[in-house]
Amino acid sequence: MKEFNVGVVGAGHVGLVTSACLADIGHWVTLVDVDEERMADLKVGEVPVYEPGLEALVDEVARRGRLRFSTELTSVVSAADVLFICVGTPQGDDGSADLSNVGAVAKSVGRALAEAEEREHPLVVVNKSTVPMGSGDYVSMLIQEGAAEAGNGSVDYRVVSNPEFLREGSAVYDSLFPDRIVLGAHRRDGLDVMRALYEPVVEQSFPTKLDPRPKVAVPFVTTDLASAEMIKYAANAFLATKISFINEIANICELVGADVGNVAHGVGLDERIGSRFLQAGMGWGGSCFPKDVAALKSVAREYDHQPVLLDAVVAVNELQWKQVITKLQRELHTLKGKRIALLGLAFKPNTDDLREAPSLKVARALNRRGARVTGYDPVAGKKAVRLQSDLRVVFDLYEALSEAHAAIVVTEWEEVRSLDLEEAASLMKPPKLLVDGRNALDPRAASAA
Ligand SMILES: NC(=O)c1ccc[n+]([C@@H]2O[C@H](COP(=O)([O-])OP(=O)(O)OC[C@H]3O[C@@H](n4cnc5c(N)ncnc54)[C@H](O)[C@@H]3O)[C@@H](O)[C@H]2O)c1
Numbered sequence: 001m002k003e004f005n006v007g008v009v010g011a012g013h014v015g016l017v018t019s020a021c022l023a024d025i026g027h028w029v030t031l032v033d034v035d036e037e038r039m040a041d042l043k044v045g046e047v048p049v050y051e052p053g054l055e056a057l058v059d060e061v062a063r064r065g066r067l068r069f070s071t072e073l074t075s076v077v078s079a080a081d082v083l084f085i086c087v088g089t090p091q092g093d094d095g096s097a098d099l100s101n102v103g104a105v106a107k108s109v110g111r112a113l114a115e116a117e118e119r120e121h122p123l124v125v126v127n128k129s130t131v132p133m134g135s136g137d138y139v140s141m142l143i144q145e146g147a148a149e150a151g152n153g154s155v156d157y158r159v160v161s162n163p164e165f166l167r168e169g170s171a172v173y174d175s176l177f178p179d180r181i182v183l184g185a186h187r188r189d190g191l192d193v194m195r196a197l198y199e200p201v202v203e204q205s206f207p208t209k210l211d212p213r214p215k216v217a218v219p220f221v222t223t224d225l226a227s228a229e230m231i232k233y234a235a236n237a238f239l240a241t242k243i244s245f246i247n248e249i250a251n252i253c254e255l256v257g258a259d260v261g262n263v264a265h266g267v268g269l270d271e272r273i274g275s276r277f278l279q280a281g282m283g284w285g286g287s288c289f290p291k292d293v294a295a296l297k298s299v300a301r302e303y304d305h306q307p308v309l310l311d312a313v314v315a316v317n318e319l320q321w322k323q324v325i326t327k328l329q330r331e332l333h334t335l336k337g338k339r340i341a342l343l344g345l346a347f348k349p350n351t352d353d354l355r356e357a358p359s360l361k362v363a364r365a366l367n368r369r370g371a372r373v374t375g376y377d378p379v380a381g382k383k384a385v386r387l388q389s390d391l392r393v394v395f396d397l398y399e400a401l402s403e404a405h406a407a408i409v410v411t412e413w414e415e416v417r418s419l420d421l422e423e424a425a426s427l428m429k430p431p432k433l434l435v436d437g438r439n440a441l442d443p444r445a446a447s448a449a
Pocket residue numbers: 009010011012013014015032033034035038086087088089101104105128129130131164165166167168287288
């Protein structure tokens with residue numbers, strides 16, 4: 001395989017995992033971020049995000065000298081064959097994707113290219129951040145502008161789009177064994193470089209301890225820039241739709257006395273539908289679905305198109321967590337002074353990510369109604385304290401349940417799934433209400449306890 005010099009900009013969930021995995025498959029990687037504290041931590045082996053397997057992998061590739069850390073982009077640009085942009089693209093006030101981080105990086109890349117010595121090959125600038133259709137061209141324009149500002153308008157680069165599909169909680173696995181790799185570009189040469197860079201992944205030829213692994217070749221999908229960007233938004237919008245769909249069905253099931261778990265099982269066995277993302281519950285959250293669906297809606301509106309289905313997908317999702325409050329009010333009546341335990345805080349298991357987590361929305365709504373809320377999470381607890389100071393956080397599941405009038409299963413961590421229902425009941429106060437926001441527990445066993 002050809003070994004590349006790779007720069008990765010943005011040491012968040014995506015940038016960290018991407019850089020560690022690219023180093024692991026045999027490239028020479030430098031990870032850059034403007035956050036000096038984060039990079040100083042990484043240099044001494046402290047990995048700032050919780051992701052199974054990531055800390056060990058970062059440690060290993062850093063020790064082998066394959067992964068280095070920096071806060072200085074210019075030298076990384078001049079040494080790199082390929083530069084990944086993995087910075088955040090949060091939701092702006094109007095719902096659209098905020099491209100200011102991506103824009104800042106693009107301009108700096110332009111300036112750095114202008115100042116560097118003449119290159120043998122064009123720099124391949126890879127947009128891995130989730131960005132709206134047309135952003136590849138915008139990045140190209142800003143690189144050119146940055147270069148012109150630095151006094152050298154004839155810099156050599158290619159922009160390609162390479163949307164990221166990793167799931168937090170299994171991000172390392174997803175990066176090494178992806179369902180597909182999607183690349184978009186205006187010109188063939190950038191795509192050829194990316195095919196060579198990803199060869200060990202596409203051919204599944206890199207040595208790994210993570211066996212057994214799928215041995216079939218990974219589909220390598222090449223298309224134009226806008227289509228690659230759209231694939232990411234369409235994928236996330238579809239997954240969010242699937243969850244909202246089953247939640248709509250769950251709400252009707254509850255009215256007619258059907259069991260949504262059994263319904264989802266029966267429906268999901270149809271190969272055209274599939275069983276994944278058919279778990280009814282408190283709805284979707286996290287760092288991607290809410291902002292990506294909002295950004296796609298925003299793009300549609302820009303073109304005077306009303307995204308009727310996406311509007312409904314979001315509306316159903318808003319209903320889901322609010323229904324939990326309604327259920328509590330129906331059973332406990334006034335919530336003032338009532339003790340409520342939130343079992344799980346992260347937006348899903350195996351991550352410490354709390355961005356757009358339903359737990360925080362529920363906690364805020366309960367606090368507003370005068371309830372006393374205690375949250376438990378095995379990993380995201382400390383972050384939750386920082387984000388929401390009025391939330392009491394404990395680090396023992398049963399301590400959260402002690403004296404609680406009601407408990408809500410918010411995140412189906414394994415320890416929550418295997419909750420000792422009898423012990424929980426013995427610790428709680430009447431009416432000992434358990435709202436299973438993830439359909440993770442056996443309702444009959446819970447009632448019996
Ligand atoms: N988190 C996920 O599961 C996931 C999955 C697929 C795609 N994505 C997309 O990937 C992108 C990154 O997401 P994330 O979750 O890793 O974000 P993050 O917020 O965890 O990390 C972003 C990092 O970028 C750094 N940064 C910001 N501006 C910078 C600049 N000008 N120069 C250098 N560094 C800068 C920040 O300091 C931060 O460390 C987003 O567009 C997101 O939508 C995320």
